[in-house]
Amino acid sequence: MPRAQKIALAVMAAFFLLAPLAMYPIFLMKAMCFALFACAFNLLIGFGGLLSFGHAMFLGTAGYATAHAAKVWGFPPEFAILFGTACAAVLGLVTGLLAIRRQGIYFAMITLALAQMIYFYYLQAAFTGGEDGIQAVPRGVLFGFIDLSNVWAIYGTVFVIFMAGFLLIYRVIHSPFGQVLKAIRENEPRALSLGYDVNRYKLLAYMLSATLAGLAGATKALVFQLASLTDVHWSMSGEVVLMTLLGGLGTVFGPVVGAFIIISLENYLAQLGAWVTIVQGVIFVICVLTFRRGVIGELGSWLKKPL
Amino acid sequence: MANDVILETRGLTKEFKGFVAVQDVSLKVRRGSIHALIGPNGAGKTTCFNLLTHFLEPTRGQILYNGREITGSSPASIARMGLVRSFQISAVFPHLTVLENVRIALQRKRGASFDFWRAEGVLNELNAKARELIESVGLAEFETTAAVELPYGRKRALEIATTLALDPEMMLLDEPTAGMAHQDVDRISALIKKAAVNRTVLMVEHNLSVVEHLSDRITVLQRGEILAEGDYKTVSVNPEVIQAYLGAGHG
Numbered sequence: 001m002p003r004a005q006k007i008a009l010a011v012m013a014a015f016f017l018l019a020p021l022a023m024y025p026i027f028l029m030k031a032m033c034f035a036l037f038a039c040a041f042n043l044l045i046g047f048g049g050l051l052s053f054g055h056a057m058f059l060g061t062a063g064y065a066t067a068h069a070a071k072v073w074g075f076p077p078e079f080a081i082l083f084g085t086a087c088a089a090v091l092g093l094v095t096g097l098l099a100i101r102r103q104g105i106y107f108a109m110i111t112l113a114l115a116q117m118i119y120f121y122y123l124q125a126a127f128t129g130g131e132d133g134i135q136a137v138p139r140g141v142l143f144g145f146i147d148l149s150n151v152w153a154i155y156g157t158v159f160v161i162f163m164a165g166f167l168l169i170y171r172v173i174h175s176p177f178g179q180v181l182k183a184i185r186e187n188e189p190r191a192l193s194l195g196y197d198v199n200r201y202k203l204l205a206y207m208l209s210a211t212l213a214g215l216a217g218a219t220k221a222l223v224f225q226l227a228s229l230t231d232v233h234w235s236m237s238g239e240v241v242l243m244t245l246l247g248g249l250g251t252v253f254g255p256v257v258g259a260f261i262i263i264s265l266e267n268y269l270a271q272l273g274a275w276v277t278i279v280q281g282v283i284f285v286i287c288v289l290t291f292r293r294g295v296i297g298e299l300g301s302w303l304k305k306p307l
Numbered sequence: 308m309a310n311d312v313i314l315e316t317r318g319l320t321k322e323f324k325g326f327v328a329v330q331d332v333s334l335k336v337r338r339g340s341i342h343a344l345i346g347p348n349g350a351g352k353t354t355c356f357n358l359l360t361h362f363l364e365p366t367r368g369q370i371l372y373n374g375r376e377i378t379g380s381s382p383a384s385i386a387r388m389g390l391v392r393s394f395q396i397s398a399v400f401p402h403l404t405v406l407e408n409v410r411i412a413l414q415r416k417r418g419a420s421f422d423f424w425r426a427e428g429v430l431n432e433l434n435a436k437a438r439e440l441i442e443s444v445g446l447a448e449f450e451t452t453a454a455v456e457l458p459y460g461r462k463r464a465l466e467i468a469t470t471l472a473l474d475p476e477m478m479l480l481d482e483p484t485a486g487m488a489h490q491d492v493d494r495i496s497a498l499i500k501k502a503a504v505n506r507t508v509l510m511v512e513h514n515l516s517v518v519e520h521l522s523d524r525i526t527v528l529q530r531g532e533i534l535a536e537g538d539y540k541t542v543s544v545n546p547e548v549i550q551a552y553l554g555a556g557h558g
Binding site: 171172174175176177178179180182183186187189190191192193194195196197198200201204208 | 360362381382383384386387391392393394398399400401402403407410411412414415417419420421422423424425426427429430469473
């Protein structure tokens with residue numbers, strides 16, 4: 001890891017460790033869940049060049065699966081999260097097999113269509129509680145001795161999951177697989193002509209992204225003790241695009257910053273009601289027009305160091 | 308000697324809606340030769356390349372590589388058999404460095420790179436070989452430069468280094484000197500000559516002096532069909548070829 005990135009990593013870890021002294025832990029946990037979600041999304045578009053417009057289906061599916069497992073089946077939190085994440089991985093495999101056959105806007109449209117099908121299924125299905133969602137999900141006792149109803153216990157757990165997910169994504173980007181993925185993003189026909197079965201690489205990237213988005217959704221369900229339709233709605237798929245663009249597409253730390261900004265806006269401007277969407281829209285337009293590389297992308301190019 | 312033919316097409320045809328791009332092309336490329344495919348614009352040369360590497364599906368006909376039918380094989384598997392193509396527009400990975408560009412090709416030797424859990428440091432063992440290839444095409448000083456920042460001629464050189472990294476048995480080069488300055492043309496043709504030792508090269512080329520200088524055999528295509536075939540001397544005096552190139556009135 002280059003020095004600039006090591007410093008950024010230390011700053012990020014220190015921030016999330018110290019911030020609860022000054023900010024609401026629940027808000028910070030939400031930010032970490034969305035940061036992981038955005039990082040997972042960025043893995044696919046920033047390094048694989050695939051714009052998914054249906055990533056909410058992984059966030060939401062893992063959330064429902066985790067909530068159901070914890071509440072109805074009485075799974076302990078570690079298995080509930082594992083189960084939710086595994087459901088997202090399977091959904092990633094199935095939808096990936098269909099979606100990666102097409103490129104560009106068609107890929108985005110297929111993922112959107114699949115996500116909408118999933119949304120309407122959850123709207124109708126009995127176990128999701130429809131408009132009410134699955135409420136009062138027990139957080140349980142992690143590994144049999146860490147009671148997650150304690151706010152610091154859950155905070156620590158979310159922090160560890162977030163950091164582990166982040167570092168895993170970092171490793172994927174900087175692995176032999178990541179190199180091939182970048183080559184495919186840069187020039188797909190050339191990668192093909194060098195003998196790489198590009199579709200299999202794309203499928204693996206898509207599945208990894210889906211799984212990690214699922215991990216974010218599963219964790220979020222335990223934090224808020226809730227799984228609801230908000231997380232599978234198409235606007236959530238749009239929001240993660242916004243987070244990633246704002247922070248810096250294809251950067252390592254950008255999605256974390258982007259997610260933090262968007263969650264802060266939603267949180268601190270909540271009294272503006274529907275105006276939040278308009279503020280987000282304005283920010284999006286400004287971002288695209290003036291700093292296209294996103295906050296971290298611009299910072300990185302100013303420092304001449306990739307972040 | 309059938310063994311001497313590395314690539315053969317039999318009645319290769321590609322029809323697009325209401326238009327025949329390649330018609331009944333039967334081609335034999337001898338092992339170890341440099342074979343040029345020439346012809347006026349729209350003669351079907353690039354389409355031919357796309358058919359050979361299965362970037363396009365032929366409507367009819369067969370393709371045999373080393374005596375084995377590859378008509379239905381996927382582009383990636385054709386490449387893995389040792390038949391590697393280049394592209395008309397320079398095909399580099401723009402935002403990867405020169406070293407990384409070549410290393411992507413060398414990475415093929417590891418087999419499939421699905422190991423997302425391993426650090427990319429394991430690829431450093433390929434660096435020595437990559438540097439050797441980069442040096443052989445005169446790009447040593449650009450090792451850490453992003454490919455997008457290279458001038459055009461250098462990009463083509465990088466592309467050839469990347470292709471050579473696969474150590475292909477046969478290279479298909481699509482207009483390797485197109486759009487190049489004069490000194491670059493000389494460098495690239497010297498490079499092709501060097502690369503063609505122990506290899507077979509099939510190339511599409513417009514620059515006739517390059518064709519004359521490099522190729523052992525020439526096939527002339529016109530409107531998707533083979534018009535003439537032979538060495539440069541035979542082909543260049545063929546009245547039909549002259550007419551195809553210069554138009555009626557010059558024959």
